[in-house]
Amino acid sequence: MSTLVRNMVDDSGTDEEIPLPNVKTAILSKVIDYCKYHKDSPPEEIQKPLKSTNLVECGVSEWDNEYVNIEQEVLFELILAANYLDIKSLLDLTCAKVASMIKGKNTEEIRKQFNIVNDFTPEE
Amino acid sequence: MRRLQRGHPMGVYPLGNALFDEAATRRRSEGLGDFQRLGDERVLQLLRSLDAKALGRCSAASSMLRGFTASEELWQVLGMALLLKAGEGRAGKSRDGLKGGHQLHWGGNSWREAYICSMGSTPAQGKMARVYSDVLYRSFYYAATELDPAWLATENLERVSNLSTQDFLERFEERSCPVIVSGCVKHWPALSRWSEESLVRRFGEIPFAAGPVDFPLKLFYSYAHQNMDDVPMFIFDKYFATRAPELLDDYEVPSIFRGRDLFNFLGDEKRPDFRWLLIGNKRSGSKWHLDPNKTCAWNAVVRGRKRWLLLPPGSPCAAVGTGVPSP
Numbered sequence: 037m038s039t040l041v042r043n044m045v046d047d048s049g050t051d052e053e054i055p056l057p058n059v060k061t062a063i064l065s066k067v068i069d070y071c072k073y074h075k076d077s078p079p080e081e082i083q084k085p086l087k088s089t090n091l092v093e094c095g096v097s098e099w100d101n102e103y104v105n106i107e108q109e110v111l112f113e114l115i116l117a118a119n120y121l122d123i124k125s126l127l128d129l130t131c132a133k134v135a136s137m138i139k140g141k142n143t144e145e146i147r148k149q150f151n152i153v154n155d156f157t158p159e160e
Numbered sequence: 161m162r163r164l165q166r167g168h169p170m171g172v173y174p175l176g177n178a179l180f181d182e183a184a185t186r187r188r189s190e191g192l193g194d195f196q197r198l199g200d201e202r203v204l205q206l207l208r209s210l211d212a213k214a215l216g217r218c219s220a221a222s223s224m225l226r227g228f229t230a231s232e233e234l235w236q237v238l239g240m241a242l243l244l245k246a247g248e249g250r251a252g253k254s255r256d257g258l259k260g261g262h263q264l265h266w267g268g269n270s271w272r273e274a275y276i277c278s279m280g281s282t283p284a285q286g287k288m289a290r291v292y293s294d295v296l297y298r299s300f301y302y303a304a305t306e307l308d309p310a311w312l313a314t315e316n317l318e319r320v321s322n323l324s325t326q327d328f329l330e331r332f333e334e335r336s337c338p339v340i341v342s343g344c345v346k347h348w349p350a351l352s353r354w355s356e357e358s359l360v361r362r363f364g365e366i367p368f369a370a371g372p373v374d375f376p377l378k379l380f381y382s383y384a385h386q387n388m389d390d391v392p393m394f395i396f397d398k399y400f401a402t403r404a405p406e407l408l409d410d411y412e413v414p415s416i417f418r419g420r421d422l423f424n425f426l427g428d429e430k431r432p433d434f435r436w437l438l439i440g441n442k443r444s445g446s447k448w449h450l451d452p453n454k455t456c457a458w459n460a461v462v463r464g465r466k467r468w469l470l471l472p473p474g475s476p477c478a479a480v481g482t483g484v485p486s487p
Contacts, residue, residue: 082209084208084209084237085208085209085210085211085214085237085238086209086210086211087211108194112194112197112198115198115202116197116198116202119199119201119202127205131202131205131206131208131209132206132209134206135206135207135208135209135210135214136209138206138210138214138217138218139209139210139211139214141217142217143217143218143220143221146217146218146221147193147221147222150193150194150195151193151194152190152191152192152193152194152195152221152222152225153190153191153193153222154221154222155187155190155191155222155223155224155289156220156222156223156289157289160223160286160288160289
């Protein structure tokens with residue numbers, strides 16, 4: 037499921053260690069949970085733009101929805117890991133989760149949630 | 161004539177320019193907040209899941225997010241969704257046209273401006289704080305860069321005129337050799353009838369295929385004159401003979417190609433697609449490709465100019481790949 041890992045295995049075989057310096061152990065463990073669950077059942081494509089803040093209504097399975105029901109910090113680490121490991125479905129899921137956190141909110145709530153500073157001048 | 165912006169209209173600059181702006185680092189950090197650790201590509205990726213309203217709310221959060229949410233690719237998707245919906249309305253044969261919903265109108269210079277205008281609002285104008293991002297600047301750069309004439313200076317395709325069918329067969333067709341044949345179309349009515357003004361007058365409301373969507377012709381020309389796309393959409397329509405059958409009277413198959421269309425034996429119902437209308441503005445075009453089923457084709461330019469780049473058979477060109485597409 038990880039294109040990065042597959043390419044490394046294709047190049048070096050399965051006896052070589054695969055260094056993944058950019059992924060913390062706890063996060064890698066969570067990624068492996070995802071891969072194990074989905075190895076024989078690829079997830080559905082998530083419809084864009086999201087039609088609801090509830091991911092299940094956007095085509096995400098209950099398991100996947102629960103999987104990304106985690107702290108924002110961990111969710112962002114997962115995005116980076118999925119990107120680095122090149123696991124498209126996990127990247128889509130985690131990005132969709134963050135998008136669902138933006139969708140329901142007004143501008144001030146978005147700023148609060150993601151620690152954004154309003155830097156517009158009064159004219160702007 | 162397509163108007164190009166000199167500077168990015170939303171105040172976006174390449175990342176390296178941030179070195180000259182003392183406030184840049186702080187503005188990026190404060191303006192992106194938690195998103196900054198994801199990197200620009202991921203921020204853009206998660207914005208792709210948002211609808212126009214959510215993008216609007218994000219754009220008001222900070223100048224950095226305004227720059228990101230203004231990215232044309234986001235609004236092109238939303239604009240094309242309006243076109244698709246309009247197409248469904250037509251297919252449903254509703255006599256009232258689209259019931260509810262909005263139609264795409266091309267107001268302004270970009271998909272973003274067009275979408276906002278289509279919703280009945282006015283896009284914000286005025287001076288914008290600078291946003292530094294190569295990811296955001298990239299597509300604008302490709303769209304705004306003038307092509308170096310030196311890249312197009314080589315002309316080594318044989319150009320002939322007064323070619324007999326026999327000559328064409330022996331010198332070119334049997335050798336799979338491309339050629340430009342001059343003078344084949346000078347008597348076509350299309351030369352005068354296929355001006356923009358005339359086509360829009362005759363077929364302005366008729367939709368023509370441009371990739372995944374259908375554009376009413378008048379709307380297409382508005383888009384083609386004023387857009388910021390680095391890969392402009394172009395009309396590439398195989399249905400024109402049914403959508404606008406009068407066009408068939410404006411041209412004819414050149415004599416050197418007549419009488420040898422073997423696919424004709426299959427009849428119109430069974431034969432693969434065989435005639436297309438192409439309309440596009442400057443810098444529109446196809447990528448490297450092999451024609452479907454390894455067939456040959458003739459193309460005639462009626463308005464403007466078209467640049468052809470051809471590789472001989474067997475050229476190792478990764479961009480083309482090994483698959484042979486079939487319609």
